[in-house]
Amino acid sequence: MSTETDQGPGITSGTGAKADQKANRRARRVLFGCAAITVLTTLSIFFVLIDNAASYFFGARITEVLVGGSFEQTITFTEFFTGTRWAPDHSTPAHGILPIAFGTIAITVGAAFVSIPIGTATALYLSEYSSKSVRSKLKPTLEVLAGIPTIVYGYFAISFINPVMLGPIAESLFGISIGRYSMLSGMIVVGIMTIPMVSSISEDAMQAVPDDLRNGAYALGATKFDVSLNVVIPAAVSGIFASYILAVSRAIGETMAVTLAAGFNANITANPFSEIMTMTAYMVSMARGTSAVGTVEYQSLFAVGLVLFLMTLVMNLMNDWFKRRFQEEYR
């Protein structure tokens, strides 16, 4: 029976429409399932981290306690959060996360000093200054940069940035002979890696600023620079900031490149040419090391992972807060 023969004003559902509704409901259930999977994955990662971190701090997992085990604190939070030596697998172990937290934060801040100015300037250039033909060449180049595997960046750091770029500077200006790894090399390589993230997301935000606004300023005798600074950046600020947060989160979690560039020597130092260790680098070395699963040094992996997780979570919350605070004001 076709719908044309139906009576009434034509908004009631015929049989065809009923089948449609069914398909609709099925599609909805499938999509919901997919969304649920991502949420469940996140939750279970979080749970595994907490569960194993508990065994690091208290000697037993939550799941073990539930079946009759008991907690007995082995590593105090004071030691963990304020200790300045990190060597869980040493013969005289120490569990102060500060040196590797310093490593991660130093690399992140240093990388931000590279990626934020260069990325923002690139975005501004692409969005406001470049001609179509330059743009059509530069954008794909940046996308290629974003697609290079991080291990390749790591080798770039270890074979070029550190020995060729930084080595001679350290040698001739400061009289320091640089090793295989250095903090500065890590900062630079992570900075370069995250430039495309800053530039492409910022550029999208700038492109979304309506031309009407730009023209209003141009018609008043504004230069390109005036328009960029007073119109485009303020109007795109929340998107630009989002790109910074993403780049910073990425730098916090960056693993392969930073491990190869900055090294495995946990220490707090102001010397940019010395080897350091980030939290991720520690996790790599621990995971591929010889420590048995379940030992304290192995379980430290999860405690560090949990801290990393919380750091990126804070970045995300900051992003949300900022977005709400600085909504795009144009309409």
Next chain:
Amino acid sequence: MTSADDSGTADPVGSTESVVDTSSGLSDRATTRSDTIVEAKGVDVFYGEDQALQDISMEIPEKQVTAMIGPSGCGKSTFLRCINRMNDQIDVCRVDGEIEFRGKNIYDDDVDPVVLRRRIGMVFQQPNPFPKSIYDNVAYGLKIQGKTEDMDQKVENALKGAALWDEVKDKLHTSGLDLSGGQQQRLCIARAIAVDPQVILMDEPASALDPIATAQIEDLIEELSRDFTVVIVTHNMQQAARISDKTAVFLTGGELVEFDDTNRIFENPQSQRVEDYITGKFG
């Protein structure tokens, strides 16, 4: 009056407030009473391969209202944007021919479009205030042009000039986006006149407004023409007839078909095509 007087001498005709400029000896229209401030000479405009304007020549008189009418797509906005070189913003746009502003071809290499736009302001079809306060909207042009002394006074004068002062004087520091459409458009006019330009270009400034706001803008335009040269694009024939001194009729294909005193255009058009357009018989 082919021999040019010195600038600053009163118009001998005396019927307008215009000032005679040194450069305009070319006028051969008997009807020209006021001196030319902007003169187009054989302007062709192309967007890529497509020609949008064909050989436009016209003289825009100083301190009068010149209206441009014509069917959609005939190139009115394009021509308007040529006058302050806003077309430079469009990658594919190419302008041939000359447009003189006070005798100087604005397409010469030594002309800086940024400086030109400080003399020739523009108001757009859609009100486009910046997402800033009312005060900052008006002050913006002054700021970028470095005219920061007596800012408060200049902002007040501009808002008065745009007939907006009384409505906003108590909330100068609230967002310009919170105003009504008509108020926003007057804010944009205030923003344009704050920097004291010589010419104001308006592209259908009232087309997004209701009849009352439109009437306010129309009154304002007549007011403005005492101090400024106004060039306005409009779709509304009655509006052109009401407010303009001169009218240019563009027709499809980008030709300027007729340009004359407004009452002549509407009462006694020279060409059949213009008459058809004005009487609504046009395509």
